[in-house]
Amino acid sequence: ETGVTQSPTHLIKTRGQQVTLRCSSQSGHNTVSWYQQALGQGPQFIFQYYREEENGRGNFPPRFSGLQFPNYSSELNVNALELDDSALYLCASSLYPGGAGEHQYFGPGTRLTVT
Amino acid sequence: AQTVTQSQPEMSVQEAETVTLSCTYDTSESDYYLFWYKQPPSRQMILVIRQEAYKQQNATENRFSVNFQKAAKSFSLKISDSQLGDAAMYFCALSGSARQLTFGSGTQLTVLP
Numbered sequence: 001e002t003g004v005t006q007s008p009t010h011l012i013k014t015r016g017q018q019v020t021l022r023c024s025s026q027s028g029h030n031t032v033s034w035y036q037q038a039l040g041q042g043p044q045f046i047f048q049y050y051r052e053e054e055n056g057r058g059n060f061p062p063r064f065s066g067l068q069f070p071n072y073s074s075e076l077n078v079n080a081l082e083l084d085d086s087a088l089y090l091c092a093s094s095l096y097p098g099g100a101g102e103h104q105y106f107g108p109g110t111r112l113t114v115t
Numbered sequence: 116a117q118t119v120t121q122s123q124p125e126m127s128v129q130e131a132e133t134v135t136l137s138c139t140y141d142t143s144e145s146d147y148y149l150f151w152y153k154q155p156p157s158r159q160m161i162l163v164i165r166q167e168a169y170k171q172q173n174a175t176e177n178r179f180s181v182n183f184q185k186a187a188k189s190f191s192l193k194i195s196d197s198q199l200g201d202a203a204m205y206f207c208a209l210s211g212s213a214r215q216l217t218f219g220s221g222t223q224l225t226v227l228p
Contacts, residue, residue: 033215042119042206042218043160056213088158096214104216106152106160 004093004107012113013081021076021110025093031055032074033104034066037088049074050096078112086114117142119209121219128197129227135182136192136222138207145169147211149183149190154221155203163205166190194224202226 005024013019025032031050035043045058049068063079072093078085088111092104118141128134140149151163166174166183173181178198182191194201207219 031214035216035218040221042121042208042220043216045215045217048215056215058215090160092160092216094214102210102214103162103165108157108159111158 004091004105006089006091006107006110008110009108010111010113012115015081015083015114017081018077018079019081019112021078021089021091021112023074023076023091023093023107025072025074025091026105029093029095029105030072031094031096032068032072033092033094034074034076035090035092036060037090037109038084039087043090046076081114083114086112088112117144117147117209117211117217119207119217119219121207121222123222124220125223125225127225127227128194130197130199132197133193133195134197134224136194136205136207136224138190138192138219140188140190140207140209140219142188142209142211144211147209149181150208150210150216151179151181151190151192152206152208152218153201153203154206160206164192197226199226199228 033048034046037043047057052068067075088109090109091107094102094104147168149166153161164176178195204221208216
């Protein structure tokens with residue numbers, strides 16, 4: 001069983017640039033959720049994808065967008081980067097339907113630094 | 116809206132002793148799940164224990180157990196026989212019908228040898 005993987009591990013970008021983060025879900029999972037974790041805080045829900053469609057979104061602006069592919073892997077895109085976008089971005093995969101208690105398996109995260 | 120509050124930014128425990136981490140939450144839903152996640156320095160979030168709101172019996176997983184007080188909207192984690200490997204950031208989280216996890220701000224647990 002392959003776990004959730006994310007790439008790259010670390011990334012440094014300049015304010016105003018665009019970035020793409022990638023996530024491979026755990027084998028057999030059809031749902032991917034993305035979270036932003038600022039330093040010293042708990043993760044904040046960005047959005048969730050199920051069968052290539054956005055299936056819920058948190059309080060993030062439209063410059064945060066995503067994709068899910070037929071193999072259930074996913075991308076998180078952030079346009080017009082701001083300094084406050086510096087954070088650890090976590091991807092989590094799960095199997096739906098599983099209900100509210102479904103186990104979300106997390107990847108190791110991508111550390112994004114915006115200068 | 117769902118909220119999760121962890122009022123203890125840091126806790127410490129002596130190895131082999133017991134420690135309890137506190138969490139309170141708020142939700143308007145009647146069907147929801149509560150979780151405790153552990154995040155070591157490696158950053159990977161690991162599920163420690165899960166509780167279904169409609170179950171009165173408190174969940175247990177080996178040395179980890181919860182005290183779920185639904186009326187008080189309280190969900191504390193007890194770690195027995197603490198080990199050095201338990202040192203990490205612990206997050207309380209809530210999931211409702213939208214299947215989105217809402218996290219607290221975390222408690223940094225230090226285990227003293």
